[in-house]
Amino acid sequence: MRYLNFLLLLFSVSTALAADLRIKVVDPHSAAVAGAQVSVYRQGESVPLQVRSTSGDGEAVFHLASAASLRVQVLAPGFAAAWIEVDTSSFPVLVKLQVAAASETVVVTATRTFAPEQETASSVTLLSGDTIKTMQPVSFADAMRFLPGAVVNVAGQRGGLGSLFVEGGDSRYNKVLVDGVPVNDPGGTFEFSTLPLAEADRVEFLHGAQSTLYGSDAMTSVTQVFSQNGTSATPELRLGADGGTFGTAHGYAALSGARSRFDYDVFADQFNTHGQGPNADYTNALQGGNFGVQVSGRVLFRLRARHSNSRTGVPGEWNFNGQRLLPPDADQRARANNFLGDAELLIAGPSRWQHRLTGYDYNTRRLNQDTTPDRGCDAPPYDCPFLDSTHLNRAGFMYQGDYTPRTWLQTAVGYEVEDENGRLTYATTPPIPRLNHAAYVLQRATWKRLSAVGGVRYVHNATFGDKAVPRVALTLAALKGGSLFSGTRLRFAYSTGIKEARFEEEYAGPPYSIPNLHLKAEQNRAFETGFEQGLFNSRYQLSATYFNNLFRNQIDYTTVDFVNFIGQYQNIDKSMAHGAELRLVGRVTSRLSWTSAYVYTSSQILAAPAAFDPLHQPGQPLLRRPKHSGNMLLTYLGSRWGANLGGSFVGRRTDSDFLGFDVKHAAGYARVDLGGWYAIHPRVTAYVNVENAMNDHYNEVVGYPALTANFRAGMRFRIGGD
Structure with a gap:
């Protein structure tokens, strides 16, 4: 009997020592944060005991053999990394994330x-x-x-x-x-x-x-783009509508929540506008859903879907840098229908592993049609009737395994397979499906002041064959600094980029083209170097980066039979681009952020043996790449109101009308956008947005005038929720 009592006592003690550590992660407004990575460590150790992801309600649960003093690390996109210490008296644990400094997001x-x-x-x-x-x-x-x-x-x-x-x-x-x-x-x-x-x-x-x-x-x-998850314990219905100039009307609705092991977010969005000028109307309808279920403490399953259907008038080229050289096309129309669905399984463990398995299907259909030669078919702009349709599909599977043996070391390995296929109206040879495979490994390490990222991908592509794609990047914390100059980092990266051929290039066929089923991958040899300087206790960050890109094996169309005027797409072009970016980002206060950049880009065509247009000859700059460009975005996000000021300037750049009007450039322009909202009630918000507030008249693409000043105003409502 005494022996039995001893066993019961021993069992009760071991049960008391074992514990379920429950972590609740919230943002600065106390809203749940889904998808955050939570790691648990013993005090004084750098090896994580377990790694989990938070569910829709922001919780992660750890089954621990012992509840001795622990450290918890929380990483959530858009916030600063958080470290907290917990012990047996602090269960359950609430982690409130903070807005990050300029470079710590x-x-x-x-x-x-x-x-x-x-x-x-x-x-x-x-x-x-x-x-x-x-x-x-x-x-x-x-x-x-x-x-x-x-x-x-x-x-x-x-x-x-x-x-x-x-x-x-x-x-x-x-x-x-x-x-x-x-x-x-x-x-x-x-x-x-x-x-x-x-x-x-x-x-x-x-x-x-x-x-x-x-x-x-x-x-x-x-x-x-990352989709929003439902996080509210009480179902939340969000509704809104706005309208504005040029006959614009917009409405949307979403229902979301998180209860027990389940979270959901279903939504719909409808946008309509008459546009400015003839045949400029546009409509886009979007529907989607995001559903998650925490199968167990270690397994999370998520299902997502998005469908959009758009229609637009296509007035074509007609106004060239303020000169009306043609009438707009009155009847050309374009349609697009897209569907994206994916299923994702996230498995935590064993130990310091995390596994992500994703299956997906993406389907797109596009139709471009002109029924009447209202601008004339015999001379520019050669407005002849046509029907152009495209149907493309990509289905695939992706696996990624993340291994974290230490706080300063992480390895990612992955495998991907994708099946691409499609049909084009003007490709006489039906496209053969491309079955592509790839495997990659990436190593990230931080040792004292040095951070290093290195990896390689091995690709087997149905068109260009086998290819190894490496990348290495280094960051050195050269100076720790003080309150004014708060840290200097030096950065260097070398990498390779690849791009497969389009179906139009690979399968262009008779009577005027020959298919080329063995086009090489277009390549980019890229390196960049620069520095990052923290300012005022890292609230601001000034960075300067030099970049250098060498583009090789670029695909172009060349004549191979001058008697019968038959051509083929081949890897014959080469070009380069290099320049510098100067960037200043900062968080003036916890609610006011600033992002700005200036970019200088010098580009040049190095080889184009099939070019006949003087703008495409070697030595010329690449089309539509401005030498000078810049962007800025100032955002204030308060509890009762918010506002933003956005600016974009683009300098003069080489462009062409491609119709013989001798238009060889697009003029520079500056665009300013404004937006703001005010919470009339915790559940009722009014908002207004103004685009091109300075009413600049410009072409982003020469011949196509952009919208002049326009605005939208509306209200949104929230019913239910926490």
């Missing part, structure tokens, strides 16, 4: 893992969800134009073809991700002006060649 895109920006050796900008709500951008392009180093060109008004140029690269050299899933066309094309940012939690914008992490198309930048 945690980001994900730079390393595919949670890391403070200063440890990534990369140039990355984060646009928070609160800032996006203040800006109220109609599309992705409207938000991107105010980010450092971004040059956005939209061909005309709402719904016009939107392009992004970074560090002198082509518009197809930018990888675009939504929750980690690639949404570029095969070959890199992406239309920035038709992607709404409804229910976006944040946007991360990463500079430089990043194909080691993200594969094809990441030649000069990576942009990633």
Whole structure:
């Protein structure tokens, strides 16, 4: 009997020693933070016991054999890294995150893992969800134009073809991700002006060649949109509507929440406008959902879907730097229908491992049609009837494993497979599906004052074959500094970017073209170097970066049979771009932030043997890459009101009308946008946004006039919620 009592006593003691550590992570407004990475350490040790991610309600649960004194690290994108000490008397634990200093914000895109920006050796900008709500951008392009180093060109008004140029690269050299899933066309094309940012939690914008992490198309930048998760214990319904100039009407609704193991966010958004001028109307309808379930303390499953359907008039080229040389096209129309779905499984453990498995499907259909030659078919602009349709699909699977053996060391390994296929109306040879594979490894280490990131990706592409893509980046904390000059960092990176061919290039066929099924990958040899200087206790950061990009194996169309005028796409062009970026970012107060940048870019065509236009000859600058450009964004986010001031200036740049009017440039311009909101009641908010407030008349793409000054005003309501 005594022996039995001893066993019961021993069992009760061991049970008391074992404990479930429950961590609740909230933002400065006490709202739950989903998806944060939480690591638990023993006091005085650098080896994590366990690593978890917070669920929709902001909680992470750890099953520990002993509840001795612990340290907890919390990393959440958009906030400063948090360290706290806990013991048995402090369960459950509430961690309130703080707004980060200029260079200490945690980001994900730079390393595919949670890391403070200063440890990534990369140039990355984060646009928070609160800032996006203040800006109220109609599309992705409207938000991107105010980010450092971004040059956005939209061909005309709402719904016009939107392009992004970074560090002198082509518009197809930018990888675009939504929750980690690639949404570029095969070959890199992406239309920035038709992607709404409804229910976006944040946007991360990463500079430089990043194909080691993200594969094809990441030649000069990576942009990633992260969806918002439901976090409120009580279901929350959000409604809003606004209207403005040019017959603009906009409405949206979202229902979200988090209860027990489940979280959800379903939403819809509708935008309509008549536009300015003939055939300038645009409409875009978006629906989506984000559902998560905490299967167990270690397993989180998430399902997301987004669908958008847009229609727009296409007036074409007609106003060239203020000169009306043509009438607008009165009947050309464009449509786009996009669907993105993905399922994600996040598994914590064993021990210091985290595993992420993602399956996805992205489908896009586009139609461009002109039924009447109202501007004439025999002379410029050659307005002939046509029907152009595109149907593209990408389905794939991605695995990433993150191993954290020490606080200062982390390894990421991954494997990806994707099946790309599509059909084009003018490609006479039906595209053969591309089945591509890739594996990568990335090592991140911080030792004393040195932070290093290195990795390599091995790619097997159905078109260009096998390719190894390396990257190495270093950051050295040269000086710790004081209150005025608070730390100096030196930065260097060398990397390679790759881009596969478009279907139009690979499968162009008879009667006037020959398919080329063995096009090489376009490549970028890139390096950058610079410094970062903290100021005033790191509230501000001044940085200067020199970048150098050498683009090789660029694809161009060349004539191979001069008798029958038959051509083929080949890897024959070469170009380069180098320059410098000067950036100043800061947090004036906890509520007022500032981001600004000036970029000088010098570009040159090195080889273009098939070029016949003088603007495309060797020695000429690359089209639509300005030498001088700059951006700024000032944002105030208070408890009762918020406001933002955004500015973008783009200098004169080489461009062409391509119609024989001898227009060889686009004039420089400056654009200023304003936005603000005021909380009439905790559940009722009024807001207003003004675009092109200085009423500048300009072309982002020569021949396509941008919208003049315009505004929208409306109200949003919140029902339920915490």
